[in-house]
Amino acid sequence: MGRRRKLPDASPSSSVRQRAYLYIHRKITEGELKARSALSELELARELGSSRTPVREAISQLVAEGLLEQTHGGIFVVEFTREDVLDLCELREALETYAFSKVARLGLPQSEERERLHQLVQAVLDLKEELEKSGKTALDVEGMHRFIATDFSFHALLIGLSQNVRIHKVVSETRVLMRVFLMRHKGHSVADLERIYQQHKELLEAIERQDVAATTRILSMHLQESQRERLEEFDRHKREISMKNNMPNYMEIYKPNISLS
Structure with missing residues (x-):
């Protein structure tokens, strides 16, 4: 007899994990989560009404797909060079x-x-x-x-x-x-x-x-x-972002010299 193929995981935990994956994926693809945005497992779990485990598994999948990156500082939406x-x-x-x-x-x-x-x-x-x-x-x-x-x-x-x-x-x-x-x-x-x-x-x-x-x-x-x-x-x-970040504060430049005397 041939090897029996392993059936896909259809457990409730798999369903919750998939829901978490789709939820985070949508936030990224629709621009709600921008490049360099930090993700919170706890906050996402609260939004989904689930434990942190399926959220963590969904994040791991998105890291593998290149949409997220995990560093010592946390989990972030990838920024392209x-x-x-x-x-x-x-x-x-x-x-x-x-x-x-x-x-x-x-x-x-x-x-x-x-x-x-x-x-x-x-x-x-x-x-x-x-x-x-x-x-x-x-x-x-x-x-x-x-x-x-x-x-x-x-x-x-x-x-x-x-x-x-x-x-x-x-x-x-x-x-x-x-x-x-x-x-x-x-x-x-x-x-x-x-x-x-x-x-x-x-x-x-x-x-x-x-x-x-x-x-x-x-x-x-x-x-x-x-x-x-x-x-x-x-x-x-990138030029627009650079100009925005380097633009001096308008109020600092044009701060009126008001004398109270």
């Missing part, structure tokens, strides 16, 4: 290039996934047209959430078609990290959406005609531009 941004972008490009090239080489079958890819390409165009009609210069927060979900789904679906579960897992985790710690401070413009739409469209067309060279070239250009934008956004954000 410029080198971290470059590392993540390079890792994503290497893995997606392999996965997309494999899909192009194998061929894209007529399937629900293929139809879904075309719908996701169209969704970016729809966003662009909505933005044009609105008269706004850039997507608002809700619009950016829609774009990010669409873009993530397009790339994730193609990676999934490569049938490499490990690559899919690593790239998904990488994109979550980038989304959490490199939140955009401005939405995409009409020109941005037009460019991304064209790149997604050309990329899908190259994969459909099984042109591996074109697939690699278009994807590289697409991801290099994404990397440039991410780095520019990172640098801009």
Whole structure:
């Protein structure tokens, strides 16, 4: 007889641990907990109405996933450096290039996934047209959430078609990290959406005609531009923080010289 597979832990403690994990994860991904924010096991346990054990286990999982770091001074939300941004972008490009090239080489079958890819390409165009009609210069927060979900789904679906579960897992985790710690401070413009739409469209067309060279070239250009934008956004954000921290206190500079005599 073969080895019996161990069933997933479905105990009540597992359920509480998962709830704690999702609760903390949401606080981070939605920006409630910022980079360098300290976490308190006791406070989180109180918020969840649980003991500290499932919170501690959830924190350990988030540390392993790279969202939190544990030091002698406590537990903190990770803060990215410029080198971290470059590392993540390079890792994503290497893995997606392999996965997309494999899909192009194998061929894209007529399937629900293929139809879904075309719908996701169209969704970016729809966003662009909505933005044009609105008269706004850039997507608002809700619009950016829609774009990010669409873009993530397009790339994730193609990676999934490569049938490499490990690559899919690593790239998904990488994109979550980038989304959490490199939140955009401005939405995409009409020109941005037009460019991304064209790149997604050309990329899908190259994969459909099984042109591996074109697939690699278009994807590289697409991801290099994404990397440039991410780095520019990172640098801009750091400059803003630096200016804010170094700005002299207004009241100290302009303190009136009042004489009581």
